[in-house]
Amino acid sequence: MRILFSSMVALVVFFSFTSIYDKPGHAQAVQLNIDWQLVQGAGTGSDIIHEVDSMVIYKKGDYFVYLVPYYNPGIMYFQNEEGAIIRDSLMYNRRLVHIVIFHENDSTGICYDSLTAPAGHAMKVDSFLRKRTFPGMEIYQKENVSLISFTYTGKKEALQEVYIPRKKETLPPGLQEFDSLYCYYTTEKFETEISFSPVLEKGRKMRLKRISFIYNEIPAGAEYSFTVPRRKMMWELKHVSLPDKKEIDRLLKRYKTERR
Numbered sequence: 372m373r374i375l376f377s378s379m380v381a382l383v384v385f386f387s388f389t390s391i392y393d394k395p396g397h398a399q400a401v402q403l404n405i406d407w408q409l410v411q412g413a414g415t416g417s418d419i420i421h422e423v424d425s426m427v428i429y430k431k432g433d434y435f436v437y438l439v440p441y442y443n444p445g446i447m448y449f450q451n452e453e454g455a456i457i458r459d460s461l462m463y464n465r466r467l468v469h470i471v472i473f474h475e476n477d478s479t480g481i482c483y484d485s486l487t488a489p490a491g492h493a494m495k496v497d498s499f500l501r502k503r504t505f506p507g508m509e510i511y512q513k514e515n516v517s518l519i520s521f522t523y524t525g526k527k528e529a530l531q532e533v534y535i536p537r538k539k540e541t542l543p544p545g546l547q548e549f550d551s552l553y554c555y556y557t558t559e560k561f562e563t564e565i566s567f568s569p570v571l572e573k574g575r576k577m578r579l580k581r582i583s584f585i586y587n588e589i590p591a592g593a594e595y596s597f598t599v600p601r602r603k604m605m606w607e608l609k610h611v612s613l614p615d616k617k618e619i620d621r622l623l624k625r626y627k628t629e630r631r
Contacts, residue, residue, distance in 0.1 A: 400429040401563045402611040403504075408586075408602035410595065419600065426503060429613055430562040434627070436619055437471040439503065470619070471499060472626045481626055486618040491626075504565045510582055511568045516552065529577060530556040549604075555581040561608050581607040 405424040427438040451457050470488075473480025473496050480499070481491040500506060516534040523530050534552040554568075556577040566572060567579045582605065589599040613619060 399610055400427050400613050401561050401565075402427050402609050403563075403565060404605070404607040404609065406603070406605040406607075408604070410599055410602075419602075427611060427613070428563045428565075429619065431620070431623060433475050434623060435471075435473055435475060436623060437499075437503070439469040439471060470622060472623060474630065477630075481629070483622060486615060486622055500564075504563070505567075506564075508566065509568055509570060510552065510554075511571045527559055528555055528557050528580070530554075530575060532556075549584040550587040551585045553581075553583040553585065554579055559610065561610075563608070565608060567606055578608070580609065581605065 403424075403426045407422045409420050409422065411420050425440065429436040429438070468485070470483040470486060470491075471480055471494065472483070473494075478496055480494050480496050482494045482499075483491040511534075515537055517537055518532060519535055520533045521530060532554040534554070536549065554571065556572075556575055557580040558577055559580065561578055561580075567582050572579050584604040586599075586602040586604075588601050589595060591598045
C-alpha cells in the first residue's frame, strides 16, 4: 500500500472567527456572523447540519479591510498495489484568512492570502461585495408578515420585535417554513453597508443588529422520516476588536503605496 500526501487550499463558506477578535485594547471592527441549522435530505436525524459563517470588517479613513476565512486542509491518500485510492485521511485543516483591501471609491481592490503575503491579486469590489455582504437584502415584506409583539428597553439593544408570517404559502422562495422572526435593534453605529432590512432601519431610525428566523419542530411524516427539532437561522452584526492591528495597518500602508 502506498501513501500520498496532499496539501490543498480550498475556499470555505462556513467558518467562525474565534474569540480572539473580541479582546479589549484592540482596534474596533464589525463582525458579521451567520448561524444556520439546516435539514439536509429526508433520511435520518443525522441530516440536521449546523453551519456558521463569519467575516470581520475594519474601516480606517476611506479604506475598507475585510478578513475572509478559508481552510488549508492536508489530506493523506492511501493507494493499493494497483495505484487506486482506497481511502483518505484528513491530517490537519488550518484556518487561514484572506485580507481584502480597497478604497471606498475604487472599483478594484487587492486580495492578500495572508498578512505577510509578498503580493496580492486584483479583485473586483462589486463582485466581492455581492458575494459577501448581501446587497439588496430585505427581510421585511409588509404584506407577508405581522408584528405580534415588541419590547423597548431604552438601552443599547433598544428594541426587540417579533413577527409571524400571515400566510406561509405567500412567502418568497426559501422562507416558506419559518414560524417566527425576531428582530433586535441597537442605537450603535456600524462601519459597514451591510443591512438586513433597510426598510425597518429607516422606519425605526436604528440599526438592525440581529435577526433570527425560528422554525418550529416538524413531526415525522410525509416530508421527513424523522422528527425535525426546533431550529433557527441567525444573522448578526457585532463590534469586535482586532488583535492584529499593527500587521493590518502595515499591510494597509503597503496597499496605499501600491495603489498610487
